Amino acid sequence: MRWRGRFGAVPTPVVIVTGFLGSGKTTLLNHLLHNDDGVRIGVIVNDFGSVNIDAMLVAGQVDAMVSLDNGCLCCAVDASGMDAMLTKLTQPDSDIDVVVIEASGLAEPRDLLRLVLASEEADISPGGLVEVVDAAEFEATRAEFPQLDQHLAVADLVVLNKIDRVDDAARDRLIDTVRGLSDGAPVVPTAHGRIDPRLLFDPPEHPRPDDGQLSFDELLREDLGTDCADHLHAAFESVEFRTDEPLDPRQLMGLLSDPPAGVYRVKGCVHFGVPGHGQKFWIHVVGGFIQVSRDDWRRDEQPRTELVVIGASVDASEVLARLRACEVGGSCALDEQSMLGVLRYVDA
Numbered sequence: 001m002r003w004r005g006r007f008g009a010v011p012t013p014v015v016i017v018t019g020f021l022g023s024g025k026t027t028l029l030n031h032l033l034h035n036d037d038g039v040r041i042g043v044i045v046n047d048f049g050s051v052n053i054d055a056m057l058v059a060g061q062v063d064a065m066v067s068l069d070n071g072c073l074c075c076a077v078d079a080s081g082m083d084a085m086l087t088k089l090t091q092p093d094s095d096i097d098v099v100v101i102e103a104s105g106l107a108e109p110r111d112l113l114r115l116v117l118a119s120e121e122a123d124i125s126p127g128g129l130v131e132v133v134d135a136a137e138f139e140a141t142r143a144e145f146p147q148l149d150q151h152l153a154v155a156d157l158v159v160l161n162k163i164d165r166v167d168d169a170a171r172d173r174l175i176d177t178v179r180g181l182s183d184g185a186p187v188v189p190t191a192h193g194r195i196d197p198r199l200l201f202d203p204p205e206h207p208r209p210d211d212g213q214l215s216f217d218e219l220l221r222e223d224l225g226t227d228c229a230d231h232l233h234a235a236f237e238s239v240e241f242r243t244d245e246p247l248d249p250r251q252l253m254g255l256l257s258d259p260p261a262g263v264y265r266v267k268g269c270v271h272f273g274v275p276g277h278g279q280k281f282w283i284h285v286v287g288g289f290i291q292v293s294r295d296d297w298r299r300d301e302q303p304r305t306e307l308v309v310i311g312a313s314v315d316a317s318e319v320l321a322r323l324r325a326c327e328v329g330g331s332c333a334l335d336e337q338s339m340l341g342v343l344r345y346v347d348a
């Protein structure tokens with residue numbers, strides 16, 4: 001361990017958590033927050049869309065948080081912007097032991113690493129880069145976006161998540177593939193991000209300056225943040241949808257099961273207008289996989305829907321038109337049966 005502790009002895013480690021859309025970064029972060037063993041964690045949460053769903057999902061559990069939405073951290077801030085966020089989290093009275101940066105699912109890990117390395121904040125030190133891989137979607141995603149291979153190349157630790165969704169043979173094959181791409185970084189297979197927190201908060205054992213990987217110095221010598229055109233997020237866009245009107249569950253589930261072309265990720269909370277089902281429903285779609293969970297609205301919260309739809313070359317007007325078509329008109333009453341299509345995905 002190399003905690004700064006509350007006495008300022010050691011710089012605060014900054015751990016970067018990256019991974020493609022929906023791979024399980026927020027799930028892993030939540031696992032860390034619930035199993036922190038007294039370690040005080042400050043987080044920087046970055047979401048691609050203008051509604052920061054990830055910040056909503058970790059709010060209230062974290063010791064200190066800075067959130068950045070509407071863009072990828074790798075390009076949306078420069079070194080001084082990153083410094084400002086780190087300074088805010090690590091100021092002497094914050095008592096934070098470790099900072100975890102949860103990048104958006106489209107951020108460029110290498111540039112994030114360079115931002116942390118270039119930091120002039122004296123009280124922090126790089127704490128390693130963790131790449132979360134979705135075991136169920138990785139092969140298909142990699143075929144479409146070969147940049148993912150480079151993302152793995154800078155990882156200090158690879159979390160092969162969602163192994164509950166693949167068989168043993170596929171899991172073993174993936175471990176080999178991912179290990180090859182990450183130049184020997186440790187690969188931890190898991191489900192629901194349940195890794196031992198000490199893996200992240202200890203200094204990375206994987207030696208960075210070796211044959212295959214760039215050293216800190218080499219990374220720093222590269223120009224910082226000059227060209228984002230080849231980043232994954234350049235090919236993606238997000239569409240945000242908010243409404244106070246309740247949504248028709250049949251219409252929405254029809255849309256999520258057969259989304260407009262290019263859509264890969266949908267997340268957010270939904271208010272259905274069905275008697276007996278007035279709770280908040282969190283919706284997650286990753287590739288073709290749908291998951292729903294129930295929650296209570298906060299006391300000060302007005303039930304409403306806030307969804308972010310992310311994809312490559314999506315037709316935003318089609319997405320919005322189809323979402324608008326899910327709104328329940330004032331006079332339309334929904335029967336309880338209409339919820340069946342939602343409930344079959346609850347905690348799937």
Ligand SMILES: Nc1nc2c(ncn2[C@@H]2O[C@H](COP(=O)(O)OP(=O)(O)OP(=O)(O)O)[C@@H](O)[C@H]2O)c(=O)[nH]1
Nearest residue numbers: 021022023024025026027105161162191192284291
């Ligand atoms: N079956 C299964 N589902 C998982 C696992 N880990 C996460 N999920 C689900 O996958 C969905 C996406 O998880 P998140 O943690 O939000 O993923 P993320 O990487 O933060 O997503 P973005 O920020 O949009 O890139 C949610 O429905 C999670 O509950 C897992 O190991 N197994």
